[in-house]
Amino acid sequence: MKQILSQHREQLKRFMESxxxxxxxxxxxxxxxxADVISRFKGFAxxxxxxxxxxxxxxxxxxxxxxxxxxxxxxAAAAMEFAHSSLLIHDDIxxxxxxxxxxxxxxxxxxxxxxxxxxxxxxHFGLSxxxxxxxxxxxxANDLLSTVEIPREDKLILMRLFSxxxxxxxxxxxxxxxxxxxxxxxxxxxxxxxxxxxxARYTFxxxxxxxxxxxxxxxxxxxxxxxxxxxxxxxxxxxxxxxGIFGDERTLGKSxxxxxxxxxxxxxxxxxxxxxxxxxLYILNNIFGKSDIDENDxxxxxxxxxxxxxxxxxxxxxxSFEFSAKRLIDELDIGDDSRSIILEILKYNLxxxx
Amino acid sequence: MKQILSQHREQLKRFMESxxxxxxxxxxxxxxxxADVISRFKGFAxxxxxxxxxxxxxxxxxxxxxxxxxxxxxxAAAAMEFAHSSLLIHDDIxxxxxxxxxxxxxxxxxxxxxxxxxxxxxxHFGLSxxxxxxxxxxxxANDLLSTVEIPREDKLILMRLFSxxxxxxxxxxxxxxxxxxxxxxxxxxxxxxxxxxxxARYTFxxxxxxxxxxxxxxxxxxxxxxxxxxxxxxxxxxxxxxxGIFGDERTLGKSxxxxxxxxxxxxxxxxxxxxxxxxxLYILNNIFGKSDIDENDxxxxxxxxxxxxxxxxxxxxxxSFEFSAKRLIDELDIGDDSRSIILEILKYNLxxxx
Numbered sequence: 001m002k003q004i005l006s007q008h009r010e011q012l013k014r015f016m017e018s019x020x021x022x023x024x025x026x027x028x029x030x031x032x033x034x035a036d037v038i039s040r041f042k043g044f045a046x047x048x049x050x051x052x053x054x055x056x057x058x059x060x061x062x063x064x065x066x067x068x069x070x071x072x073x074x075x076a077a078a079a080m081e082f083a084h085s086s087l088l089i090h091d092d093i094x095x096x097x098x099x100x101x102x103x104x105x106x107x108x109x110x111x112x113x114x115x116x117x118x119x120x121x122x123x124h125f126g127l128s129x130x131x132x133x134x135x136x137x138x139x140x141a142n143d144l145l146s147t148v149e150i151p152r153e154d155k156l157i158l159m160r161l162f163s164x165x166x167x168x169x170x171x172x173x174x175x176x177x178x179x180x181x182x183x184x185x186x187x188x189x190x191x192x193x194x195x196x197x198x199x200a201r202y203t204f205x206x207x208x209x210x211x212x213x214x215x216x217x218x219x220x221x222x223x224x225x226x227x228x229x230x231x232x233x234x235x236x237x238x239x240x241x242x243x244g245i246f247g248d249e250r251t252l253g254k255s256x257x258x259x260x261x262x263x264x265x266x267x268x269x270x271x272x273x274x275x276x277x278x279x280x281l282y283i284l285n286n287i288f289g290k291s292d293i294d295e296n297d298x299x300x301x302x303x304x305x306x307x308x309x310x311x312x313x314x315x316x317x318x319x320s321f322e323f324s325a326k327r328l329i330d331e332l333d334i335g336d337d338s339r340s341i342i343l344e345i346l347k348y349n350l351x352x353x354x
Numbered sequence: 355m356k357q358i359l360s361q362h363r364e365q366l367k368r369f370m371e372s373x374x375x376x377x378x379x380x381x382x383x384x385x386x387x388x389a390d391v392i393s394r395f396k397g398f399a400x401x402x403x404x405x406x407x408x409x410x411x412x413x414x415x416x417x418x419x420x421x422x423x424x425x426x427x428x429x430a431a432a433a434m435e436f437a438h439s440s441l442l443i444h445d446d447i448x449x450x451x452x453x454x455x456x457x458x459x460x461x462x463x464x465x466x467x468x469x470x471x472x473x474x475x476x477x478h479f480g481l482s483x484x485x486x487x488x489x490x491x492x493x494x495a496n497d498l499l500s501t502v503e504i505p506r507e508d509k510l511i512l513m514r515l516f517s518x519x520x521x522x523x524x525x526x527x528x529x530x531x532x533x534x535x536x537x538x539x540x541x542x543x544x545x546x547x548x549x550x551x552x553x554a555r556y557t558f559x560x561x562x563x564x565x566x567x568x569x570x571x572x573x574x575x576x577x578x579x580x581x582x583x584x585x586x587x588x589x590x591x592x593x594x595x596x597x598g599i600f601g602d603e604r605t606l607g608k609s610x611x612x613x614x615x616x617x618x619x620x621x622x623x624x625x626x627x628x629x630x631x632x633x634x635l636y637i638l639n640n641i642f643g644k645s646d647i648d649e650n651d652x653x654x655x656x657x658x659x660x661x662x663x664x665x666x667x668x669x670x671x672x673x674s675f676e677f678s679a680k681r682l683i684d685e686l687d688i689g690d691d692s693r694s695i696i697l698e699i700l701k702y703n704l705x706x707x708x
Contacts (some may be wrong), residue, residue: 026518027521027525027619030522030525030526030547030551031525031526031528031529031547031548031551033525033528033529033532034525035406037525037528043571046372054424074373090485090489092484092485093481093482093485094482094485096478114535117535118533119535124450125531125535126694127481128446128448128531129528130446131444131447131448131485131488132444132448132524132525132527132528133675134489135444135492135520135524136524136525137443138489138492138493139492139517139518139520139521139524140517140521142496142513142517143514143518143521146500146509146510146513146517147514152506155500156500156545158375159496159497159500160497160501162496163493163494163496163497164380164493164523165378166489166493166499167494168384168492169382169490170391170486170487170490170493171381171384171385171387171388171391171486171490172385173486174385174391174483174486175385175387175389177482177483177486178387181471181473181474181479184646193384193385194385197384197385199492212635214402219594246697249417257436309452342469342536
């Protein structure tokens with residue numbers, strides 16, 4: 001994964017930057033918010049890891065048989081990243097996040113603007129502008145995707161896949177918001193279902209398939225990439241949950257225990273709450289959702305997770321996703337170089353510490 | 355206009371309904387919010403006048419030279435309407451509107467759901483779900499638009515035009531929100547600029563051009579339709595402002611004076627405030643923004659508008675848009691039947707009472 005990022009990230013970043021520069025010119029004709037929103041969007045979008053965009057590039061290259069039209073693939077990769085940024089911009093409104101990628105979130109930036117200018121209700125001004133900024137990002141993504149030059153049938157598949165997976169993310173986001181409010185415990189299956197559409201397919205299957213479609217890979221391969229991506233993505237997400245509890249803050253570069261503080265409905269939470277011991281339930285209910293959570297609280301949760309065999313259960317879950325991924329990767333009709341790239345992503349997701 | 359609506363609306367409605375039904379099935383596989391959001395989106399989208407979608411159909415027919423692929427055009431028309439519904443869904447969050455098209459707005463519907471279920475902060479839940487619902491609508495629009503089957507070059511022009519105009523609407527929306535908060539008077543030019551992108555091009559130029567592009571009209575015609583649409587749209591919007599002050603509530607089917615109550619930055623407001631008499635300024639400042647505005651207040655504003663020659667100035671503005679539109683329509687290389695359809699739209703916009 002690190003190799004994929006180091007190989008493609010800078011180039012993708014430059015492409016995104018130059019597209020956004022040209023949009024800034026176009027938008028400046030409309031009104032003065034044009035350049036403003038693009039400059040903020042740029043700070044936001046270029047600051048990400050660009051995992052999804054780089055996956056589009058890597059998989060397009062993998063199936064290109066030498067005919068790799070870089071410009072073309074970069075358009076799709078940038079479209080993926082712009083749509084992702086827009087989702088995050090809207091997500092920050094929903095989660096009331098003031099920070100993202102080390103900077104103030106877009107809603108928070110515009111809230112600041114409104115405060116400086118003495119507007120009434122700066123918070124509402126901030127979220128209103130961030131809704132617009134996200135919408136504009138979605139349409140820039142669609143603009144870029146529509147310029148990808150591939151055979152008509154492939155193009156149709158590419159565009160419909162993109163739209164359809166982004167609809168699915170919206171539905172999974174609704175489910176996730178709803179989960180936050182539900183009093184009853186969420187079943188393991190419901191969590192897995194939400195992860196599938198909110199993270200796994202969207203972060204792995206979609207960009208992998210997009211790259212493969214652009215390079216004209218067979219239907220069979222594309223279908224298998226979807227399944228492989230789901231497994232890779234599930235591992236990625238569950239590891240993310242694990243790092244959120246067991247991770248090292250310095251390696252991670254962010255606080256540990258936030259999911260616990262926010263009583264986030266993760267797989268760990270679901271398993272902990274499914275058949276709890278009464279005394280533990282009392283303790284857990286006092287820790288989950290506690291705004292001033294400390295290291296000691298986190299250690300208690302960790303201990304219960306380990307003692308109750310939940311870490312073991314989750315390791316088994318991951319093993320099973322790993323097994324499925326490996327079987328599917330084995331079956332894939334591709335060269336050894338390509339296979340080892342996919343296996344590297346699997347390895348990265350399994351071993352990641354940040 | 356009424357003729358265009360009566361000719362196309364029912365058919366478009368049926369098409370939109372059947373597309374949404376198929377999406378409801380697809381989305382039900384993801385989670386139970388799938389069917390829920392589609393059912394609310396359906397109630398919302400099908401309840402509109404469908405002006406924009408019907409314009410796509412009418413202009414596609416106008417330039418079709420007999421080869422009118424109905425299914426194809428319906429896809430673009432429905433895409434236009436879905437994007438419009440999504441914009442309104444997001445707009446209702448921004449404007450904190452609880453009602454739309456005679457029903458509770460989507461944010462308000464989900465706020466109600468959250469209240470019923472005793473969730474904390476139902477308002478935030480409502481707006482969060484409405485953000486997602488709008489995003490999903492945008493991607494359904496893009497999905498539909500990508501299935502339009504026309505020559506590759508036309509398709510590219512169609513898709514890029516659509517994305518680009520929707521970006522412009524986002525920028526104009528930001529400008530409009532900003533105007534609300536500005537203390538200084540907004541210049542006439544700024545208002546006209548905002549109207550151009552928020553209403554005129556989006557409501558008239560875009561759907562007219564989409565229809566013409568699908569039917570393979572020439573570049574020259576498409577460029578002229580853009581200009582004609584801008585003029586038609588400006589008349590439509592200014593008449594809308596006029597009806598909001600001078601309209602008849604019974605004919606209009608909605609309250610008069612809301613723009614005054616909300617101190618909305620319309621062309622009337624801008625002209626009234628640009629060179630006010632001191633005594634009038636005092637009176638106007640007491641009426642604009644007054645939450646319990648009554649008929650007497652509105653009559654005072656009306657009188658000042660007339661006495662200060664603002665109605666006359668605005669009539670001249672409209673005359674000049676009418677003149678430009680007529681000149682452009684005259685120049686258009688089309689048959690008499692087509693010309694009379696466009697002239698009918700102009701007439702409708704000039705004379706509309708609701």
